[in-house]
Amino acid sequence: MKKHNFYAGPSRLSEYTLKATAEAIGNLAGSGLSIMGISHRSAEFKDVMDSSIEIVKELLQVPEGYSVLFLQGGGSMQFCMAPYNLLDKHATYVNTGIWAENAIKEAKLFGEVEVIASSEDKNFSYIPKNWEKNVNPQTSYVHITTNNTIVGTQYKSDPVVSVPLVSDMSSDLFSRPVDISKYALIYAGAQKNIGPAGVTLVIVKDELLGKVTREIPTMLQYKTHIDKGSMYNTPPTVAVYACLKTLERYRQLGGVEAMHERANIKAQMIYNEIDRNQMFVGTAEVSDRSNMNICFVMSENYKELESTFLEFIAARNILGVKGHRLVGGFRASSYNAQREESVKALVKAMKDFEKRYK
Amino acid sequence: MKKHNFYAGPSRLSEYTLKATAEAIGNLAGSGLSIMGISHRSAEFKDVMDSSIEIVKELLQVPEGYSVLFLQGGGSMQFCMAPYNLLDKHATYVNTGIWAENAIKEAKLFGEVEVIASSEDKNFSYIPKNWEKNVNPQTSYVHITTNNTIVGTQYKSDPVVSVPLVSDMSSDLFSRPVDISKYALIYAGAQKNIGPAGVTLVIVKDELLGKVTREIPTMLQYKTHIDKGSMYNTPPTVAVYACLKTLERYRQLGGVEAMHERANIKAQMIYNEIDRNQMFVGTAEVSDRSNMNICFVMSENYKELESTFLEFIAARNILGVKGHRLVGGFRASSYNAQREESVKALVKAMKDFEKRYK
Numbered sequence: 001m002k003k004h005n006f007y008a009g010p011s012r013l014s015e016y017t018l019k020a021t022a023e024a025i026g027n028l029a030g031s032g033l034s035i036m037g038i039s040h041r042s043a044e045f046k047d048v049m050d051s052s053i054e055i056v057k058e059l060l061q062v063p064e065g066y067s068v069l070f071l072q073g074g075g076s077m078q079f080c081m082a083p084y085n086l087l088d089k090h091a092t093y094v095n096t097g098i099w100a101e102n103a104i105k106e107a108k109l110f111g112e113v114e115v116i117a118s119s120e121d122k123n124f125s126y127i128p129k130n131w132e133k134n135v136n137p138q139t140s141y142v143h144i145t146t147n148n149t150i151v152g153t154q155y156k157s158d159p160v161v162s163v164p165l166v167s168d169m170s171s172d173l174f175s176r177p178v179d180i181s182k183y184a185l186i187y188a189g190a191q192k193n194i195g196p197a198g199v200t201l202v203i204v205k206d207e208l209l210g211k212v213t214r215e216i217p218t219m220l221q222y223k224t225h226i227d228k229g230s231m232y233n234t235p236p237t238v239a240v241y242a243c244l245k246t247l248e249r250y251r252q253l254g255g256v257e258a259m260h261e262r263a264n265i266k267a268q269m270i271y272n273e274i275d276r277n278q279m280f281v282g283t284a285e286v287s288d289r290s291n292m293n294i295c296f297v298m299s300e301n302y303k304e305l306e307s308t309f310l311e312f313i314a315a316r317n318i319l320g321v322k323g324h325r326l327v328g329g330f331r332a333s334s335y336n337a338q339r340e341e342s343v344k345a346l347v348k349a350m351k352d353f354e355k356r357y358k
Numbered sequence: 359m360k361k362h363n364f365y366a367g368p369s370r371l372s373e374y375t376l377k378a379t380a381e382a383i384g385n386l387a388g389s390g391l392s393i394m395g396i397s398h399r400s401a402e403f404k405d406v407m408d409s410s411i412e413i414v415k416e417l418l419q420v421p422e423g424y425s426v427l428f429l430q431g432g433g434s435m436q437f438c439m440a441p442y443n444l445l446d447k448h449a450t451y452v453n454t455g456i457w458a459e460n461a462i463k464e465a466k467l468f469g470e471v472e473v474i475a476s477s478e479d480k481n482f483s484y485i486p487k488n489w490e491k492n493v494n495p496q497t498s499y500v501h502i503t504t505n506n507t508i509v510g511t512q513y514k515s516d517p518v519v520s521v522p523l524v525s526d527m528s529s530d531l532f533s534r535p536v537d538i539s540k541y542a543l544i545y546a547g548a549q550k551n552i553g554p555a556g557v558t559l560v561i562v563k564d565e566l567l568g569k570v571t572r573e574i575p576t577m578l579q580y581k582t583h584i585d586k587g588s589m590y591n592t593p594p595t596v597a598v599y600a601c602l603k604t605l606e607r608y609r610q611l612g613g614v615e616a617m618h619e620r621a622n623i624k625a626q627m628i629y630n631e632i633d634r635n636q637m638f639v640g641t642a643e644v645s646d647r648s649n650m651n652i653c654f655v656m657s658e659n660y661k662e663l664e665s666t667f668l669e670f671i672a673a674r675n676i677l678g679v680k681g682h683r684l685v686g687g688f689r690a691s692s693y694n695a696q697r698e699e700s701v702k703a704l705v706k707a708m709k710d711f712e713k714r715y716k
Contacts, residue, residue, distance in 0.1 A: 003390040007397040010595055018392050022380040032361035032675070034376050036554040036600060037695075039365035039678060072430035072556065073577060076591040080575035102576075109573050191592055196394040198430065198556045198594025215467050217438035218460075219431060233434040234549055236556025237368055238596055242394060317390070320397060337395075 004342035007320030008149050008293060008333040009171065010191040013246060017195070017337075020245040021238065028241075035241050040234050048237070049230060052244040059174065059247060059255055062203060063181050067226045069202040070240050075170040078187040078200060079103040082143070082166055083110040084220050086185065088212050092116050092139045092163070094131065097124040097148040098326060099168060107143070110214075114139065123327075124151040126285035132161050139163050141184060147172035149192075150324040152295030152331065153288045158182045164208055171292050173201065174250060175336055176260040184208050192292070193259075193336045195243030198236045250336065259336050260291075266334045266343045267291040273347045277354050279305070283329065297329035305357055306330075312356075313349045321346070362700035365678030366507050366651060366691040367529065368549040371604060375553070375695075378603040379596065386599075393599045398592050406595070407588060410602040417532065417605060417613055420561060421539050425584040427560040428598050433528040436545040436558060437461040440501070440524055441468040442578050444543065446570050450474050450497045450521070452489065455482040455506040456684060457526060465501070468572075472497070481685075482509040484643035490519050497521050498570075499542060505530035507550075508682040510653030510689065511646045516540045522566055529650050531559065532608060533694055534618040542566045550650065551617075551694045553601030556594045608694065617694050618649075624692045624701045625649040631705045635712050637663070641687065655687035663715055664688075670714075671707045679704070 005012040024035040031044045038045055053068045062068060071077070079102055083091060087110040095101060095118035107113045116135060117128035135142055141164040147154045149171045159165065164184030173188040180186070184205045191197040204222050218224050224232050250259055271289060274282045279302045283295045298306050306329070310322055323329035332346055363370040382393040389402045396403055411426045420426060429435070437460055441449060445468040453459060453476035465471045474493060475486035493500055499522040505512040507529045517523065522542030531546040538544070542563045549555040562580050576582050582590050608617055629647060632640045637660045641653045656664050664687070668680055681687035690704055 005391055005395060007395075007400070010395060010397060010592060012395045013392065018383050018394060021394065022383045025376050025380045025383070033363055033677070034371065036376060036379065037363060037365075037368055037370045039368060040555065041683075042365070042678075072432070072435070072594075074430070074591045077430070077577045080577060084575075106575055106577075109575060189592060196594075196596050197398065197592045198597055217442075217464055217467060219435045219438060219464075233432045234368060234547060234555045236430075236554075236594060236597065238554050238600075239556055239594065242596075319391070320400075325399075 002317065004316070004318040004345050005320055006318065006332045006334070006342070006346070008324070008331060010197045011333055011335050012337045013196065013242070014249050014337045016249045017242055017245040021242045024241055025238070035238050038237070040231060040237055045237055048241050048244055049235065052240055052247070053230070055244065055247045055251065056201065056203070059250060060178060060180055060203070065207060066180060066203055066205050069204065069222065069225045070230045070235055070243070071200045071202055071225060072198065072236055074189040074197070074200055075099065075168055075187060076102065078168065078202070079106040080109070081220050081222070082185060082187070083107040084214070084216050085209060085212065085222050086140050086164070086166065087111045088140045090114065090136065090139045092135055092142040094118070094128060094142070094144045095120060096127060096145050096153060097151045099148065099150070099170075100145045103143060103145070103168060116142070124148065124153065125283055127153050127155055127288040132159050135161050135163055137162060141166045143167070147290055147292050149293045149333070150327055152284045152290045152293040154290035154292065156288070164205070174247070174256055174259060175263050175292060177256050190239065190243055195246045196239050199239035199243060201243070263291040263334065263336065266338055266340060267294055269343050269347055270294045270332055270334070273350050277350055279354050279358055280350065292333060292335055294332045294334060295323065295329060302357070308357070309353055312353050313346065316345060316349050318342070318346055318349055360675065362674070362676040362703050363678055364676065364690045364692070364700070364704065366682070366689060368555045369691055369693050370695045371554065371600065372607050372695045374607045375600055375603040379600045382599055383596070393596050396595070398589060398595055403595055406599050406602055407593065410598050410605070411588070413602065413605045413609065414559065414561070417608060418536060418538055418561070423565060424538060424561055424563050427562065427580065427583045428588045428593055428601070429558045429560055429583060430556065430594055432547040432555070432558055433457065433526055433545060434460065436526065436560070437464040438467070439578050439580070440543060440545070441465040442572070442574050443567060443570065443580050444498050444522070444524065445469045446498045448472065448494065448497045450493055450500040452476070452486060452500070452502045453478060454485060454503050454511060455509045457506065457508070458503045461501060461503070461526060474500070482506065482511065483641055485511050485513055485646040490517050493519050493521055495520060499524045501525070505648050505650050507651045507691070508685055510642045510648045510651040512648035512650065514646070522563070532605070532614055532617060533621050533650060535614050548597065548601055553604045554597050557597035557601060559601070621649040621692065621694065624696055624698060625652055627701050627705055628652045628690055628692070631708050635708055637712050637716055638708065650691060650693055652690045652692060653681065653687060660715070666715070667711055670711050671704065674703060674707050676700070676704055676707055
């Protein structure tokens with residue numbers, strides 16, 4: 001029985017990734033060894049790591065002067081690694097939700113943190129605008145969260161600032177073209193659009209490192225991993241392999257431009273139904289709606305039907321639409337590997353629910 | 359063509375683990391979803407994590423008052439996490455090789471470090487003895503490395519100290535019974551005896567935490583992960599699943615006592631041949647020889663045949679016997695999943711090499 005998987009992450013990966021990874025667990029590239037049981041110093045795995053770094057550079061058109069790293073610990077570890085490496089005395093953060101707040105909390109351990117803009121006044125339902133001109137030119141960096149998984153908002157353009165720009169792109173990297181040259185540091189837990197949980201992609205501008213004077217534990221220094229090509233210590237070999245296969249699939253399908261087009265189409269199908277169907281209401285400001293996480297609630301007159309709706313769609317094998325435990329409501333996540341077939345199944349279920357219960 | 363895999367890590371995993379993981383990549387526990395694409399908050403994955411923690415407690419007979427954690431970053435991340443959480447003013451380390459040295463280096467960022475004993479004088483070829491009585495009773499902890507993968511030495515008994523004992527057991531946990539109650543903190547990168555690379559097992563005595571006053575980044579606090587049952591942030595779901603399957607296999611085979619017996623037998627077969635065959639010499643002190651990493655070199659008269667031997671065995675599909683790049687020579691790693699068949703193939707190759715070249 002095929003399931004329609006709308007989980008926010010770890011989220012659905014393509015059949016291509018699943019099949020290739022399962023095969024490599026049996027036999028990696030004809031080596032006679034498993035991707036789970038081969039040395040990371042073997043020629044076979046070295047090739048996996050090199051290819052993974054190369055395909056990131058290719059798909060995102062990473063300019064010279066940037067390093068691509070595969071690390072561990074997820075976005076949450078980057079919340080402390082970024083300030084550990086980059087925050088001299090003062091850093092600037094934009095608060096667009098719970099993940100941004102977590103990033104802010106960690107930065108405060110390393111210096112003064114200025115929250116230059118926040119959408120907390122409206123439950124983080126929008127992306128704050130026009131704060132760029134107020135950035136303190138002495139700040140070490142500005143930190144943003146380009147896609148906010150819990151509240152379903154997304155930046156539609158890159159902020160233009162005169163200081164280094166740091167971004168948590170955990171949930172939208174590879175879903176759209178990004179001008180990497182506008183950023184000093186980009187990080188992303190893999191488990192939405194890149195691969196399975198357990199690996200974190202980091203893209204960092206080399207010249208920004210080495211400017212803070214504090215002592216940094218070896219594993220928390222970006223430079224450690226740059227110098228060793230993400231092989232300072234044993235990398236998460238299976239997870240890196242599955243990322244490589246996921247990114248290969250994007251290349252086959254036309255790269256990040258094609259992903260962006262598909263994401264727009266899929267998200268719009270659900271937003272259209274939310275806007276048409278009087279039983280549901282979208283929670284994010286229309287202009288800031290995320291293509292990745294479509295958040296909505298039952299409208300005022302139907303509040304008591306929330307769990308009924310979840311049961312109704314579960315009976316149709318539609319899973320993972322329950323909103324994040326901190327905000328409730330519904331969230332349909334539609335990352336790159338989401339199938340149009342599943343999106344259509346959800347939209348049909350919303351229409352059928354209306355016929356039955358309105 | 360079956361390969362004989364002697365890599366030091368990531369090392370061979372059992373067919374049971376590989377088969378179960380490949381299957382779960384297709385369909386986890388009949389959920390219709392992949393272990394690579396299912397939410398860590400799903401009931402199915404919650405069951406995987408709970409079962410993984412439980413089987414560690416069962417196999418190692420972990421006493422009450424200890425927490426079992428599945429983290430990321432490998433042993434190398436623990437080199438800084440341990441002192442971050444436990445080192446007040448002074449810590450004590452025993453230096454038994456390169457990994458111990460790396461642990462010492464990180465600890466120095468957090469306080470005074472006393473190296474109470476070292477085997478550096480003889481290229482780390484032995485385990486220092488009788489240092490226990492010299493431990494400063496005011497020290498926060500004593501840190502040891504129970505098995506030294508690069509030089510092939512292993513503690514044969516637990517040191518008895520009156521202060522908290524911290525141990526890197528990355529390469530021998532689950533290969534022998536351990537009295538957990540003698541330790542304050544045990545950590546182990548999974549990729550030798552526990553599962554694939556990308557997950558780190560930590561066993562920590564709860565009452566030792568919260569005694570240092572420094573501020574610790576959230577992700578680097580053991581308490582963060584204890585409070586959330588290793589689900590503070592997204593865990594490496596596939597790697598945890600493969601650990602569960604690996605540990606289930608140990609239970610089927612008779613637990614850590616059975617693993618110890620098998621490890622003794624396999625290692626002794628190779629050591630016997632090293633001692634019999636005049637072309638080879640073991641590098642570790644006989645009484646401190648590791649069951650996990652059997653290190654040896656060509657004897658004096660045959661030094662120039664080192665690469666010839668590696669080619670000779672490679673032609674027999676025996677892989678991973680080249681010594682660590684920092685010390686050279688040979689290293690045959692024989693963790694729990696090593697097959698007796700492979701050990702016999704190596705021993706036969708050593709005998710045949712003698713017939714051909716001596």
